[in-house]
Amino acid sequence: xxxxxxxxxxxxxxxxxxxxxxxxxxxxxxxxxxRIAPETRRRVLEAARQLGYRPNAAARSLxxxxxxxxxxxxxxxxxxxxxxxxxxxxxxxxxxxxxKTEYRLLLETVAEPSLREDYLDLAREKRIxxxxxxxxxxxxxxxxxxxxxxxxIVLLGHLPDVAIPSVDVDNVRAAYTAVTHLIRLGHRRxxxxxxxxxxYTASQERLNGYRQGLAxxxxxxxxxxxxxxxxxxxxxxxxxxxxxxxxxxxxxVFVASDTVALGALVTLRQAGIRVPEDMALVGFDDIxxxxxxxxxxxxxxxxxxxxxxxxxxLLLTLVAGExxxxxxxxxxxxxxxxxxxxxxxxxxxxxxxxxxxxSNT
Amino acid sequence: xxxxxxxxxxxxxxxxxxxxxxxxxxxxxxxxxxRIAPETRRRVLEAARQLGYRPNAAARSLxxxxxxxxxxxxxxxxxxxxxxxxxxxxxxxxxxxxxKTEYRLLLETVAEPSLREDYLDLAREKRIxxxxxxxxxxxxxxxxxxxxxxxxIVLLGHLPDVAIPSVDVDNVRAAYTAVTHLIRLGHRRxxxxxxxxxxYTASQERLNGYRQGLAxxxxxxxxxxxxxxxxxxxxxxxxxxxxxxxxxxxxxVFVASDTVALGALVTLRQAGIRVPEDMALVGFDDIxxxxxxxxxxxxxxxxxxxxxxxxxxLLLTLVAGExxxxxxxxxxxxxxxxxxxxxxxxxxxxxxxxxxxxSNT
DNA sequence: ACGTGTCAGTAACACGTGTTAGCATACCCC
DNA sequence: GGGGTATGCTAACACGTGTTACTGACACGT
Numbered sequence: 190x191x192x193x194x195x196x197x198x199x200x201x202x203x204x205x206x207x208x209x210x211x212x213x214x215x216x217x218x219x220x221x222x223x224r225i226a227p228e229t230r231r232r233v234l235e236a237a238r239q240l241g242y243r244p245n246a247a248a249r250s251l252x253x254x255x256x257x258x259x260x261x262x263x264x265x266x267x268x269x270x271x272x273x274x275x276x277x278x279x280x281x282x283x284x285x286x287x288x289k290t291e292y293r294l295l296l297e298t299v300a301e302p303s304l305r306e307d308y309l310d311l312a313r314e315k316r317i318x319x320x321x322x323x324x325x326x327x328x329x330x331x332x333x334x335x336x337x338x339x340x341x342i343v344l345l346g347h348l349p350d351v352a353i354p355s356v357d358v359d360n361v362r363a364a365y366t367a368v369t370h371l372i373r374l375g376h377r378r379x380x381x382x383x384x385x386x387x388x389y390t391a392s393q394e395r396l397n398g399y400r401q402g403l404a405x406x407x408x409x410x411x412x413x414x415x416x417x418x419x420x421x422x423x424x425x426x427x428x429x430x431x432x433x434x435x436x437x438x439x440x441x442v443f444v445a446s447d448t449v450a451l452g453a454l455v456t457l458r459q460a461g462i463r464v465p466e467d468m469a470l471v472g473f474d475d476i477x478x479x480x481x482x483x484x485x486x487x488x489x490x491x492x493x494x495x496x497x498x499x500x501x502x503l504l505l506t507l508v509a510g511e512x513x514x515x516x517x518x519x520x521x522x523x524x525x526x527x528x529x530x531x532x533x534x535x536x537x538x539x540x541x542x543x544x545x546x547x548s549n550t
Numbered sequence: 551x552x553x554x555x556x557x558x559x560x561x562x563x564x565x566x567x568x569x570x571x572x573x574x575x576x577x578x579x580x581x582x583x584x585r586i587a588p589e590t591r592r593r594v595l596e597a598a599r600q601l602g603y604r605p606n607a608a609a610r611s612l613x614x615x616x617x618x619x620x621x622x623x624x625x626x627x628x629x630x631x632x633x634x635x636x637x638x639x640x641x642x643x644x645x646x647x648x649x650k651t652e653y654r655l656l657l658e659t660v661a662e663p664s665l666r667e668d669y670l671d672l673a674r675e676k677r678i679x680x681x682x683x684x685x686x687x688x689x690x691x692x693x694x695x696x697x698x699x700x701x702x703i704v705l706l707g708h709l710p711d712v713a714i715p716s717v718d719v720d721n722v723r724a725a726y727t728a729v730t731h732l733i734r735l736g737h738r739r740x741x742x743x744x745x746x747x748x749x750y751t752a753s754q755e756r757l758n759g760y761r762q763g764l765a766x767x768x769x770x771x772x773x774x775x776x777x778x779x780x781x782x783x784x785x786x787x788x789x790x791x792x793x794x795x796x797x798x799x800x801x802x803v804f805v806a807s808d809t810v811a812l813g814a815l816v817t818l819r820q821a822g823i824r825v826p827e828d829m830a831l832v833g834f835d836d837i838x839x840x841x842x843x844x845x846x847x848x849x850x851x852x853x854x855x856x857x858x859x860x861x862x863x864l865l866l867t868l869v870a871g872e873x874x875x876x877x878x879x880x881x882x883x884x885x886x887x888x889x890x891x892x893x894x895x896x897x898x899x900x901x902x903x904x905x906x907x908x909s910n911t
Numbered sequence: 912a913c914g915t916g917t918c919a920g921t922a923a924c925a926c927g928t929g930t931t932a933g934c935a936t937a938c939c940c941c
Numbered sequence: 942g943g944g945g946t947a948t949g950c951t952a953a954c955a956c957g958t959g960t961t962a963c964t965g966a967c968a969c970g971t
Contacts, residue, residue: 243674247611248957272838284659298645313604422842451842477633481783481812483844609927
């Protein structure tokens with residue numbers, strides 16, 4: 190441990206270089222219109238290097254009125270975050286976009302909706318200059334308020350009736366593609382397990398896509414064929430058990446989350462129902478392990494990395510004071526056809542792990 | 551957007567309450583030895599509430615010499631982070647421990663080892679008061695320097711020959727337990743696929759545990775039976791292919807990562823080798839989906855959430871200026887017996903997902 | 912000699928807060 | 942009435958930086 194050596198400030202650098210503190214600041218910040226003699230500049234840089242000087246972030250933030258920090262607010266229940274194989278990719282996308290900037294990332298998880306006001310303070314205290322909000326809730330009034338105050342915000346996902354810039358995928362269309370894929374394979378009786386409760390906009394939208402797919406082919410919607418999942422594999426097990434009691438039994442199921450789908454697979458395995466022969470399955474997310482389960486999961490690829498990256502880029506333009514190129518960014522998804530839907534049955538290699546088709550714009 | 555309203559400062563609160571700025575500060579911080587009349591206190595609180603006052607974080611950090619921010623530095627290659635189903639749990643553990651404190655979490659990923667110096671600046675600029683370093687590297691000299699400067703550091707994982715507090719599991723013992731479990735089931739010829747390159751301490755230690763397990767039962771170590779994985783399922787596929795060329799073929803394999811094990815499973819499936827009948831498998835990590843693959847994976851449970859929580863708690867005591875209760879915290883692991891090792895063959899329910907045994911201390 | 916202008920650098924202020932030392936006032940006790 | 946003390950509050954400084962307005966010094970043209 191040892192006694193902590195006194196922090197070295199710009200005053201120390203100034204003294205060592207034999208100039209004023211102002212000059213040190215001018216040199217180190219490369220102020221454009223400042224006229225500094227080359228020799229003086231050299232002396233200052235040398236002194237700073239020698240002392241290992243680092244400008245104090247708090248002091249700088251104070252005078253610049255900028256924290257140089259962006260927030261990532263996760264508004265998901267712990268059970269969701271806990272098993273989210275998706276979060277690392279989003280994080281990587283965000284930090285990648287921030288890599289070359291001076292901005293850093295502050296992570297905040299909001300478990301209880303009642304504690305939601307916490308992240309307001311982060312912005313009001315100027316600890317962060319703006320934030321990405323993952324999993325926005327419709328009933329979040331404070332969010333709109335904050336947006337009105339002019340604080341840069343980007344939604345990962347989106348909210349209706351709000352002009353807050355957002356980055357998202359077209360969940361409706363993606364689900365539609367998945368379901369029509371099953372229909373074109375000949376299925377008429379198709380069940381659905383949602384990824385989460387329906388007050389999550391993403392869950393609701395995927396359900397809508399499912400309904401639109403059925404409607405397109407004039408297949409009547411049956412409420413009994415839709416069961417709610419809750420983000421976990423365990424909930425998928427349970428949901429599939431429920432679905433298996435419906436008569437006549439569906440011949441295919443669209444599960445709006447790969448994680449949940451894995452639970453559903455276990456139930457089917459235990460019941461001795463073969464996939465895809467007896468029951469076709471399509472998932473959603475394309476988690477890293479989707480290709481590595483048995484059977485490999487046909488699923489909708491969500492561009493997780495890109496979602497994070499685009500959200501960060503958008504936020505960067507906002508904090509720079511520019512207006513965003515577009516207020517609502519929609520990234521494309523792609524149906525990844527593997528074995529679980531039965532489409533590869535006729536082909537040579539039923540174990541194929543690749544084979545993309547049908548991308549949205 | 552609208553014109554940004556001028557920030558409300560403590561001066562505004564003071565004016566509205568008809569007191570001095572000092573009084574405002576005293577009231578809002580509940581300074582113990584300050585004597586404030588109840589009526590005055592009420593007026594101040596009311597004024598603050600009415601104006602929606604939030605003390606500026608930068609100013610507060612500056613005067614207090616505390617950023618009230620802790621760092622989480624991830625020193626893993628992107629390929630690892632990307633597929634790490636483990637990170638969300640660690641994050642949840644950390645944020646959980648920080649929930650009731652005033653501290654926030656700054657996340658930094660260090661992709662290239664050459665860019666490693668970035669996180670030094672975070673500390674030197676006082677943007678963070680201390681940090682948790684995940685995936686410390688032996689060749690990290692800057693780290694030791696920083697520790698000497700008295701900056702609070704906690705390692706997730708550990709380094710030999712350094713007195714930096716760490717939180718970790720006993721990888722050697724955990725691997726030992728996994729391997730001896732296989733031996734007791736009758737296997738003599740046991741292969742291993744590592745989780746990552748051997749310059750990662752965790753990978754090296756798990757290999758050591760494997761060797762100790764063999765040694766304990768007088769089984770000679772054969773270098774050909776050890777293949778390196780690289781964190782991904784894909785690398786597991788490849789590694790298992792290599793392992794299958796060894797003659798005589800091993801009857802069991804210890805894979806030091808569940809993710810890698812899933813890749814290995816695919817190779818076995820394609821080769822028509824049944825698990826566990828023809829080949830027993832034991833994994834490592836107990837990722838959330840380990841219980842949901844076919845066959846359910848026998849594996850070593852890593853207490854991810856607890857690792858994060860303990861690291862955060864330890865760091866909190868350090869930044870509080872107290873000396874840590876113990877410099878090296880070792881959390882216990884547990885062997886989770888499922889179907890892939892063949893131990894449940896004799897029992898009634900081969901699909902069981904539970905059944906823990908053999909915990910380390 | 913005198914304005915004009917450029918060059919190189921600095922004094923002084925601002926950012927918004929926490930904290931210390933001190934100042935009135937009132938109260939109490941002998 | 943005078944010394945001591947508790948009460949309630951404030952002026953002033955410190956934290957470390959960025960930035961604006963200003964100052965000498967020197968050169969130059971008339």
